[in-house]
Amino acid sequence: MARQISDPIDDRLWSLRDVSFGYGSTPVLREVSLELRRGCCYGILGPNGSGKTTLLDLLSGLLLPQFGTIEFKGRPLHSWPKKQLAQMLALVPQDFMVRFGFSVREVVEMGLHPHLHRFAGPSAQDQALIDEALVLTGIAALAGRPVTRLSGGEKQRVAVARALAQQPTVLLLDEATSNLDIHHSLELLQLIRQRFEQQGMQVIAVMHDLNLASFFCDELIFLKQGQVFCQGRTEDVLTPATIASVYGVEAEVTPNSFTNCRQVSFRLPVPR
Amino acid sequence: MPTGGTSTVTILLLLTAVLCVAVALAATLGFLHVSIPDVVSILFAKLSGHTLATAIDPIAATVVADVRMPRILAAVLVGGMLGVSGTVFQAILLNPLADSYTLGISTGAAFGASLVIVLQIFGLVLPPVVSVPIFAFGGGVGTLGVVLFLASGDRRLSSTSLILAGVIVAAILSAAIGFLKFLADEQVGIIIFWLMGSLSGASWQNILLLIPTALIGTLVAVFYSRDLNIMATGDRAATSLGIHTVRLRTILLVTSTLMTAMAVSVSGIIGFVGLIVPHMLRHIAGPDNRRLIPLSFFTGGLLLLFADTLTRAVLPVEVPIGVLTALLGGPFFCVLFKRRQQDGKADF
Numbered sequence: 001m002a003r004q005i006s007d008p009i010d011d012r013l014w015s016l017r018d019v020s021f022g023y024g025s026t027p028v029l030r031e032v033s034l035e036l037r038r039g040c041c042y043g044i045l046g047p048n049g050s051g052k053t054t055l056l057d058l059l060s061g062l063l064l065p066q067f068g069t070i071e072f073k074g075r076p077l078h079s080w081p082k083k084q085l086a087q088m089l090a091l092v093p094q095d096f097m098v099r100f101g102f103s104v105r106e107v108v109e110m111g112l113h114p115h116l117h118r119f120a121g122p123s124a125q126d127q128a129l130i131d132e133a134l135v136l137t138g139i140a141a142l143a144g145r146p147v148t149r150l151s152g153g154e155k156q157r158v159a160v161a162r163a164l165a166q167q168p169t170v171l172l173l174d175e176a177t178s179n180l181d182i183h184h185s186l187e188l189l190q191l192i193r194q195r196f197e198q199q200g201m202q203v204i205a206v207m208h209d210l211n212l213a214s215f216f217c218d219e220l221i222f223l224k225q226g227q228v229f230c231q232g233r234t235e236d237v238l239t240p241a242t243i244a245s246v247y248g249v250e251a252e253v254t255p256n257s258f259t260n261c262r263q264v265s266f267r268l269p270v271p272r
Numbered sequence: 273m274p275t276g277g278t279s280t281v282t283i284l285l286l287l288t289a290v291l292c293v294a295v296a297l298a299a300t301l302g303f304l305h306v307s308i309p310d311v312v313s314i315l316f317a318k319l320s321g322h323t324l325a326t327a328i329d330p331i332a333a334t335v336v337a338d339v340r341m342p343r344i345l346a347a348v349l350v351g352g353m354l355g356v357s358g359t360v361f362q363a364i365l366l367n368p369l370a371d372s373y374t375l376g377i378s379t380g381a382a383f384g385a386s387l388v389i390v391l392q393i394f395g396l397v398l399p400p401v402v403s404v405p406i407f408a409f410g411g412g413v414g415t416l417g418v419v420l421f422l423a424s425g426d427r428r429l430s431s432t433s434l435i436l437a438g439v440i441v442a443a444i445l446s447a448a449i450g451f452l453k454f455l456a457d458e459q460v461g462i463i464i465f466w467l468m469g470s471l472s473g474a475s476w477q478n479i480l481l482l483i484p485t486a487l488i489g490t491l492v493a494v495f496y497s498r499d500l501n502i503m504a505t506g507d508r509a510a511t512s513l514g515i516h517t518v519r520l521r522t523i524l525l526v527t528s529t530l531m532t533a534m535a536v537s538v539s540g541i542i543g544f545v546g547l548i549v550p551h552m553l554r555h556i557a558g559p560d561n562r563r564l565i566p567l568s569f570f571t572g573g574l575l576l577l578f579a580d581t582l583t584r585a586v587l588p589v590e591v592p593i594g595v596l597t598a599l600l601g602g603p604f605f606c607v608l609f610k611r612r613q614q615d616g617k618a619d620f
Contacts, residue, residue, distance in 0.1 A: 057508070060508070060511065060512050061511065062507070062511045062512075082511075082515070082516060084514075085514065086512060086513050086514025087514075089512060090512060091508060091509065091511075093506065093508045093509050096505065096506070096509065097505075097506065098504055098505050098506075099366040099367075100363075100366075100368070100554065100559035101554075101558070101559055102501065102558075102559050102560070103558070106501075106560065107505065110501065110502050110505065110513060111513070113498065113499075113502060113514065114513060114514040118495070118498065159509070166513070172512070174508075
């Protein structure tokens with residue numbers, strides 16, 4: 001990417017300070033502090049129950065931190081008007097499901113909601129934007145079909161198309177590829193990666209698959225028991241030592257000339 | 273919407289015309305037959321304050337203007353409000369089987385009405401025209417308050433919590449109604465008659481209350497219809513599109529409850545309209561609430577007008593309207609449901 005990194009303060013999109021959150025008396029996230037830059041693709045990794053989705057819910061404003069502060073663009077996140085925030089943040093949820101048989105096009109068009117006046121219809125330019133999102137995600141042929149009749153993978157691509165139509169500065173992905181086969185996963189991640197490189201948007205992705213994360217992310221954040229275990233460039237933090245401490249498995253991390261990124265193989269620790 | 277605003281406007285104008293014709297036709301029917309031109313001139317005279325043409329029977333004029341018209345308009349407005357509130361309840365609760373019963377609101381209104389009837393039996397002196405509607409209204413609104421209070425524990429006011437809270441409260445209220453019927457003893461007929469619904473008591477005062485409620489309620493629902501569409505994709509996704517999910521649910525629940533409670537207070541319990549109308553329309557016009565909500569008003573109004581005219585002027589004996597809508601709507605709903613099951617997918 002040819003972006004110039006000038007002042008690091010200007011480039012900072014998010015800053016989280018000592019953020020804690022829990023449901024009832026069970027803490028989920030404890031004293032999480034993070035700085036997230038513009039134009040970077042982040043992966044949030046960690047075992048089940050480590051607080052990944054909660055962190056994403058806090059970033060999207062669905063949950064409010066019980067302690068600590070979240071600043072977005074130098075302003076407390078909760079003080080942004082919701083509509084304005086929605087013009088900048090888009091979310092692709094884990095299981096995108098739609099009740100009632102809206103057509104694929106109608107659902108993608110919902111992405112324009114934060115940009116349109118309440119009673120305004122989409123302009124010709126907006127229509128072109130929807131068409132583009134449909135083509136990019138490979139669902140143009142399904143545009144007239146009810147979403148309730150699509151397969152899980154197709155639905156997930158509708159969710160991505162809607163997020164693209166939303167034209168966000170930050171794209172939040174919550175295990176967006178967990179229901180997809182390997183072909184569709186790679187295709188979707190590559191598509192997002194391309195958009196990200198063309199438009200310099202920030203991507204924050206909760207992921208399970210370490211190899212996909214290694215292919216997709218510039219930086220990784222490992223969570224363990226609700227705390228940040230480590231954060232850094234993918235090649236620096238994706239190590240056997242990190243994986244052993246976070247997941248409790250033995251791992252081998254090797255550069256792979258075939259995929260052109262680091263690949264991980266695992267096994268359970270051999271009992272002694 | 274891609275289909276364009278113009279076609280929707282055309283359809284709505286067309287439906288308004290159909291509704292006017294239906295109202296005029298319904299006014300001609302009954303024990304005393306009045307021709308359509310006479311109905312039109314009677315109404316014109318009534319509205320403009322002109323004196324009536326001498327050719328028209330003054331008794332017919334009184335029957336049309338003061339007996340039939342309030343009842344006909346009440347049928348249209350009550351049906352319309354039940355249709356709109358049914359659509360909104362289903363969209364908010366993400367459940368195509370939801371209606372005002374699901375949240376206990378109709379049951380609450382029925383409880384309020386039964387309570388005041390029993391109190392009167394035990395000697396409480398209140399003008400019945402005022403008290404039954406007011407208690408029914410209070411019962412419906414009060415029930416929503418309790419349901420919201422119970423469901424707000426999870427802070428998100430999720431549809432599952434709302435439905436659960438509604439079902440629990442409705443069960444308790446049904447038992448309470450049963451107890452009130454038991455207390456009413458020999459005079460239980462008054463409660464039963466009210467619970468089965470009737471538009472025969474509708475007056476011009478009722479219409480003056482129904483018109484603003486129907487108008488404001490429908491406009492609020494139309495105002496939030498795009499947000500309501502997005503709610504169908506789940507809370508997380510809706511929040512990320514800038515929708516205050518809790519606030520939206522609260523506003524729309526209160527609005528639909530006011531419409532339902534107002535309808536129930538005038539007509540008693542009329543089931544199935546709020547369930548069937550949105551269901552049927554979704555099959556025909558798709559799930560987009562921007563179309564669905566105005567369409568629900570007209571369809572609900574026309575359906576109830578049809579049912580009420582049937583029981584008032586066509587059937588040899590006046591069947592309670594709530595019974596008629598359930599008898600007509602129930603089997604129809606079964607057909608829709610069975611067809612959906614055979615399709616194999618929940619494609620509402």
